[in-house]
């Protein structure tokens with residue numbers, strides 16, 4: 001089990017204990033253990049083996065024993081017992097923003113509400129108005145939150161999906177299976193409703209596998225035709241396709257998809273009498289064995305396309321058929337990153353820790369950008385704080401001589417489109433990320449104008465999380481992105497690809513057109529903790545999906561080139 005699955009399980013224990021009115025200190029202990037664990041990159045299994053687990057702050061003997069039972073003995077009885085005492089639907093109710101455990105308990109006690117649908121019904125029939133503590137205003141807000149959750153029911157973020165897929169891959173490998181991730185998860189789609197795994201057929205695997213999967217807490221296993229589907233509340237369903245060894249490679253290509261991409265490839269292949277299907281790859285009607293997907297593309301006379309790219313856009317074919325198309329972006333191409341918060345605003349790690357974290361991850365430059373003063377909710381920096389931060393950055397440049405540390409700011413775009421801080425302050429930054437954090441419900445024309453004004457501000461270097469979406473929670477602003485991106489490209493303002501799996505904004509679908517107009521993108525972790533820096537991997541996957549090539553991606557620049565890029569605005 002990976003760390004994030006364990007964090008989720010600890011939180012689940014905490015919520016359950018709190019709801020069931022068990023010892024409140026016990027619930028708190030699970031929350032703080034989850035918090036500590038979420039900051040640790042080393043696999044917990046390793047820490048259990050080495051005994052390092054006992055040195056982690058917030059993890060006492062009881063919780064260490066629980067973790068050991070989960071990880072080493074696959075014994076989930078502790079969590080299973082609690083789950084059995086919870087009402088069905090609790091896992092969804094706990095996610096409603098602004099509801100909180102106290103009100104959840106009141107709803108349960110007074111109206112016997114145990115599900116999201118039950119809550120919506122109580123709102124719509126007016127029953128909720130009779131409960132003390134629920135004003136008309138808070139009920140209206142609650143209705144919106146519940147509706148949003150219902151709209152996205154059954155969908156999951158990329159980080160949850162990757163972690164859950166990894167848990168299953170190692171579980172199937174434990175049972176001796178040869179397994180690969182396929183489908184939308186392999187294509188790194190930003191939201192996912194199911195994970196496809198491809199399992200090579202093996203003798204007597206089935207029983208061991210079924211037993212191992214059903215030993216996990218709350219797990220259901222059903223057959224959907226030939227596909228084995230494992231479901232667990234709060235996690236994407238896992239669809240296990242069993243394929244005999246001879247058909248693994250074509251099956252991987254077909255199930256990875258997308259259907260539109262497979263179709264494009266086959267249509268291109270028609271001219272060369274090549275075809276790929278679940279039955280294999282055929283040339284002139286004769287079956288051709290293939291060892292990997294690169295051989296499939298080769299038979300079609302195409303360059304290998306990484307899974308993220310395969311969305312069925314004509315431009316993919318242009319790239320695959322061009323003899324001199326540049327390489328798709330890889331982790332080793334990324335030399336630096338921007339958009340890093342620290343304890344100067346709402347970050348959880350110090351400036352030193354964040355710089356150290358970036359250094360340890362092999363980057364050679366970093367752009368610090370805490371929140372500007374208007375972002376009071378995020379402890380935005382006063383001008384006095386800024387002076388202090390600049391001095392500390394200068395000191396860090398001495399401590400990390402091989403790193404270039406840029407001084408930046410994430411400046412709020414105010415409702416009228418102007419930037420936070422006067423010009424006399426803005427001119428001291430190496431770069432300015434202009435982002436919207438308030439007044440997000442403007443009409444389309446006003447919002448578009450507001451962002452255009454921010455782009456035209458000569459101090460704006462980068463447009464931060466440009467559509468403002470929070471995946472599965474908040475829709476993008478009403479804004480004309482065509483106009484905004486044309487304006488950004490025209491003024492040489494870079495556009496952020498925010499790598500936080502909740503955002504992944506700029507949307508990859510808008511990237512090819514933007515970069516074809518000369519627009520540049522910068523992948524940014526928007527990190528508020530050291531582990532948040534690792535969100536770059538989601539950004540990288542989405543960048544590849546957006547067909548971002550090295551020359552349009554600022555992270556591939558050297559520190560000197562990055563400085564040039566910050567300075568270059570076409571005014």
Ligand SMILES: [Zn+2]
Nearest residue numbers: 410435464465
């Ligand atoms: Zn922001």
Ligand SMILES: [Zn+2]
Nearest residue numbers: 339341410526
């Ligand atoms: Zn930020």
